[in-house]
Amino acid sequence: MTGFVVLLGITAASFSFGMVAVLSTMIGTAAGRLGRVERALVNQGLFGYNAVLTGIGIFVFLQGSNRWWIALIGAFLSTVVTAAMMQWLAKLKIPVLTFPFAVLTWLILLVSYRFEAVKIGPTLSPAALSAVTINRNETPDMISGWIHGIGQVYIMDHLWAGILILVGVFLAGWKQGLLALGGSIVGWSTAYFLRADMSWLNTGLYGYNAALTFLAIGGVFGHGNKTALIAGAVGAAFSVPMTAGISVFLAPYGLPAFTMPFILTTWLYLGSRQFLRNW
C-alpha cells in the first residue's frame, strides 16, 4: 500500500518518472532473484530501493531519449554494487543503506562529460567554489518547504509528490510518518537558522536527508526509545551541515549530494554507539 501511494506521488510529478520507478524496481528485484540472493534479503527491499533511486536519479538529471535505457542499466548495475557493498560493509557492521545509489548515480552523471550518447540535463552545472552563491532573496515558504523535503527523498521537486509520499509513509505507520515529517522540519529549521539559500529551503534540499536520518536513527536502528529520539533529532540537525559540506565538495562537478549526508550521519551514529554507551 505504501509503495503504491509513493508511486502515485512519483507519477504525480511526471508519468515518465513513475514508469522508470516501476521498471527499476522490477529490474532490481529480478536481478537479485536471478543472482540467487537469499530471498529474505531481496524481500527486505534493499535491492529494489537502491535500484529505484538509481533509475530515477539518472532519469531526472539526464536528458534526451537515451536516458531511458541508461536509467534501466543503472538500475541493474545498482544491484551489483549493492551486493558488493553488503559483502564489504558487513565486516564493519554498518548497513549499506542507499550508498550504492549515491555513488553509482554520481558516476553515471559524470560520464556525460565524456560520451555524446549521455546528455546531462540543464539543472546541474559545475561551478568553482568562488562562483558558489547563497540566494537570500526568495521568500521562505515553511510548510511547502517541509513537504518538498519529503518529496526530495525520491528526488521529486514537486508539492503533490511530497504530499503523497508523506501519506505513503504514514500508511506504513503513524510513527514513521511523524519521524519523517519531524525530520524534514528539523532539517528545514536548522538550515533556516544557519541562514541557508532560500531556494534550497523552499525546494526541500535540506529536508530529505534529515527526514531519512530521523527515521533511521529514531526509528529503525534506535528502536524508537527516548534517547534514540534525541539522537535522531541531533542527527537530523547534523545532516544539514553534512549536506552543505558534501554539496560544496561536489560543486566543481555539478553533482547533488543525494542521500550521502543521511548515509554518513547514520553510520557515524551506529559506529559511535558502541563507545558512547549512553546513546
Added chain:
Amino acid sequence: MTGFVVLLGITAASFSFGMVAVLSTMIGTAAGRLGRVERALVNQGLFGYNAVLTGIGIFVFLQGSNRWWIALIGAFLSTVVTAAMMQWLAKLKIPVLTFPFAVLTWLILLVSYRFEAVKIGPTLSPAALSAVTINRNETPDMISGWIHGIGQVYIMDHLWAGILILVGVFLAGWKQGLLALGGSIVGWSTAYFLRADMSWLNTGLYGYNAALTFLAIGGVFGHGNKTALIAGAVGAAFSVPMTAGISVFLAPYGLPAFTMPFILTTWLYLGSRQFLRNW
C-alpha cells in the same frame, strides 16, 4: 619470456622507458626481499608489477632530468604502499591489484604543483568540467585502437609497444592473449557505441582497463568457466563508463584514470560474487 617481450615493447616506445622499467622492477623486488616479505609473495610479482607501473607512470608524465630519481624513489615507495594495502585489504578479502600504483602515482604527479624540483609534463593539464570537450572530428582507426589499448596497459601510447606486449601476453598463454585482445575490443566498441572522444579511442584509452578487467574476471579470478567469461565481458564493458567517470572526477587535477577503473570493476565483481551466486 613474457616479461622479456613486454620489456622489448616498452623499449620500442623509448629506450629510457625500458631502462626505468628494468630498474623499477629490480627495486620493487629487492625492497620486497630486503623487507623479508615471504618469498612466495614477492615471486608472485605483485611488488614488481606495482613498482614497474609506478616507475613508468611517474617517468612518462614528468619531465626534466629529476624524473629519473623521482621515478625510482616512487618504485621503492610503491612496495611500502603495496605491503600496507595487502595487510588492510586482506580483511575485506579483496586483492590489491594495482591500487598502490594508481594512488601513489597520482600523489607524486600532484606534488609537481608545489615543488620546482618536480616538473609535470605537457600532456597533463587540469581543466574545469566546463572546459572538458569531446573530440569527434578524428577518423577512428579500429585495429590500431585495439592494439593501442594493449600498449596502454603499460602506459605506452605506441603501436609497436602494443603489438609486442600483446605478443608477450600470448606467450604466457593463448587464452590470456585472447582475453586481453577481446577486452580491448569490448572496451573500444562500448566507447564507440557511446560516442566517445575519437582520439581517446585511437590511443586505446578505453581499451586497457577493459583488457585488464576481462583478463582478471574471465581468467584469473573466474577460472575461465563460461559464466565467468560472460561476467568478464560485462565487466570489460562496464570499465568504460568507469573510465569516463573517474577521468572526469580527475579532470580538475589533470590526472589520468590509470588502472583505477579496472581495480574498482574487478573489486565489485569479486565482492558481489558472494551474494549473486549465479555469477
Added chain:
Amino acid sequence: MTGFVVLLGITAASFSFGMVAVLSTMIGTAAGRLGRVERALVNQGLFGYNAVLTGIGIFVFLQGSNRWWIALIGAFLSTVVTAAMMQWLAKLKIPVLTFPFAVLTWLILLVSYRFEAVKIGPTLSPAALSAVTINRNETPDMISGWIHGIGQVYIMDHLWAGILILVGVFLAGWKQGLLALGGSIVGWSTAYFLRADMSWLNTGLYGYNAALTFLAIGGVFGHGNKTALIAGAVGAAFSVPMTAGISVFLAPYGLPAFTMPFILTTWLYLGSRQFLRNW
C-alpha cells in the same frame, strides 16, 4: 605540565585561541565521560586531542562572532566522529590518530559556502590548479621555520607559540622533544631540497606533519629502537610530498592539509610493518 606549557604557547598567539583550546578540551573529555566511554580511553587523551584541534582549527579559519559556538559544537561532534572511527579502524588494526579532527574540520569549513551564518576567514581561498604558484622570492629563515613547524602542530603560525609548545614536548621527555624538533628539521630540509614555496617553509607548513610522523613512528609506535628511528626519519621525509600532494588535491576547495599527511604516512608504516618485517 606539558599541557599547561602548550596552552601557554597557544595563548601567546592569541588569548581567544587559548580560551577555545581550554573549552574544547573540556567538552571533548566531558562528552567522552558522559557517553560512558571507558575511562582508560578518555584519559589516554584521544578524545580531548581531537576536540582541541577541531575547536582551534575551526576558530582559526573562520571569522565573525559565530565562530565561538561553531568551534565548540565542532569540538563536541569530534567526540562522536572519534568514537565511530575507533570502532571501525579497530578492525583494520590502525589507530585513529587525528583523523576525526582533519575530516570534521574540512567539512565545517566547507559549510561556509552554503550558510551565511558561517563565515570563512580571509586566509583560505579556493584556487584552480592552474592558479597554484610556488613563491621562491622570500628569504628562507631556517631556525624560525623549524620552530614554526612545531607551532603548526596546533595550527599556530607564531614563533613564541612554537617555542613554548616545543618546551612543552621536551617537558614530556627529552626524547620526544628531540624527535619533534628533528622531524620538523627533516621536513623543512626535504621541502627545501625539493625547492618548495619559501613562505610555506618559513611558516612551518612542511614541518608539523614531519614532526608528528617522526614522533609517532620513531617514538610511540616504534618503541624508539634503531630501525624505528630510521623508518621515522624516512616517514618524516615522505610526509613532505604527502603534504604537497594532499594540499594540491584540496586547492580547489581552499582547505589546508591539516594533519592528514601525518595520519596517512603513519598508517602506511604500521600497515606495511607486518609484511616488511625488517622495519
